[in-house]
Amino acid sequence: MYIIDSPSNNAYFNIATEEFLLSRFPTEDLFLLYVNAPSIIVGKFQNTLAEINLDFVKEKGIKVVRRMSGGGTVYHDLGNLNFSFHTVLGQHDFMDFSIFTEPVLTLLNGLGVPAVLQGRNDLLVEGRKFSGNAKLARQGKMIQHGTILIDSEMEILADALKVNPLKFIDKATKSNRSRVVNLREYLPAGTGTEEMKDLLKEEIIKNNPGAQRYTLTEDDVAQIEKLVAEKYETWDWNFGFSPNYNYRKAIKVPAGFIEVHLDVVKGNIDKAKIFGDFFAAKPIEELEEKLLGQKHEDAEIKKILVSEDLTEYFGKVTLEEIIQLFF
Numbered sequence: 027m028y029i030i031d032s033p034s035n036n037a038y039f040n041i042a043t044e045e046f047l048l049s050r051f052p053t054e055d056l057f058l059l060y061v062n063a064p065s066i067i068v069g070k071f072q073n074t075l076a077e078i079n080l081d082f083v084k085e086k087g088i089k090v091v092r093r094m095s096g097g098g099t100v101y102h103d104l105g106n107l108n109f110s111f112h113t114v115l116g117q118h119d120f121m122d123f124s125i126f127t128e129p130v131l132t133l134l135n136g137l138g139v140p141a142v143l144q145g146r147n148d149l150l151v152e153g154r155k156f157s158g159n160a161k162l163a164r165q166g167k168m169i170q171h172g173t174i175l176i177d178s179e180m181e182i183l184a185d186a187l188k189v190n191p192l193k194f195i196d197k198a199t200k201s202n203r204s205r206v207v208n209l210r211e212y213l214p215a216g217t218g219t220e221e222m223k224d225l226l227k228e229e230i231i232k233n234n235p236g237a238q239r240y241t242l243t244e245d246d247v248a249q250i251e252k253l254v255a256e257k258y259e260t261w262d263w264n265f266g267f268s269p270n271y272n273y274r275k276a277i278k279v280p281a282g283f284i285e286v287h288l289d290v291v292k293g294n295i296d297k298a299k300i301f302g303d304f305f306a307a308k309p310i311e312e313l314e315e316k317l318l319g320q321k322h323e324d325a326e327i328k329k330i331l332v333s334e335d336l337t338e339y340f341g342k343v344t345l346e347e348i349i350q351l352f353f
């Protein structure tokens with residue numbers, strides 16, 4: 027078994043590393059550890075826009091990354107440690123999460139933290155969640171990975187994941203929102219993500235006597251960076267890959283009430299309808315037409331809106347108000 031400590035705090039890089047290790051790396055048994063700078067990691071089958079607070083995320087420069095495993099959306103920052111087990115498929119019951127959460131629980135219990143596995147894939151302490159876990163299988167291999175909240179910014183976590191559930195209608199996987207907790211409240215003073223990383227490595231070495239440390243080579247890093255550029259930092263993967271959805275939102279402006287309905291297919295607007303009791307000098311169908319085939323993405327929608335005299339459609343409105351209508 028190889029133990030790999032990621033050299034990067036970049037979420038695009040670390041999520042790409044998981045795919046690289048699964049698809050292009052010869053060794054099957056691996057234990058990877060990484061810590062990401064502020065980021066939101068969305069499950070493979072989720073509707074990204076429905077899971078994140080877009081305005082807040084943009085304002086704070088939080089990265090949004092879709093991962094390969096299923097499940098819900100989590101927030102990462104430098105106070106959250108991620109661990110990832112890679113192995114061949116078929117050695118364990120794929121539905122059972124407990125095999126790979128066991129070392130974490132043993133370590134924490136040994137430190138006096140009353141942590142337990144609850145349900146299928148959450149680790150809790152006194153009823154509050156500090157670890158979410160997910161899995162994936164591909165090409166005869168599997169990954170099970172999880173988070174460990176140690177000292178994260180809980181207010182930012184909550185704000186970044188705060189959404190209006192009424193805007194989207196879709197069949198995407200929904201997140202299971204829970205009460206969360208930082209382990210800092212329970213750990214001996216001075217135990218941060220770095221210390222926890224070392225303790226976890228020791229625990230893994232104890233259980234796997236042949237385990238060796240492996241440092242990603244320049245060639246590994248180059249391949250990972252290629253995956254980042256081609257996939258993990260693209261809008262097409264992080265947002266456009268979302269299952270098709272219907273979007274609706276209404277706003278009240280001085281000119282009246284405006285409501286938009288969109289059908290979004292593979293990230294692109296397939297149908298657009300705008301209703302309301304506003305005064306329109308120009309038929310609203312002209313604006314609807316211009317939206318068709320465009321990405322449901324802020325820069326793209328903004329480009330269309332700035333090229334129009336919006337007051338001709340809506341009466342007294344601002345560009346900002348109309349942009350708000352679309353997200």
Ligand SMILES: Nc1ncnc2c1ncn2[C@@H]1O[C@H](COP(=O)(O)OC(=O)CCCC[C@@H]2CCSS2)[C@@H](O)[C@H]1O
Pocket residue numbers: 067093097098099100101102106108109155156157158159160171172173174175183187200201202203204205206
């Ligand atoms: N970092 C972190 N750790 C634990 N729980 C979290 C975290 N961030 C948010 N949450 C809570 O979990 C729910 C979502 O729970 P839900 O069960 O829907 O999703 C998960 O747990 C997915 C875990 C994915 C783990 C991967 C491992 C490496 S890359 S990401 C969210 O609404 C919050 O209430």
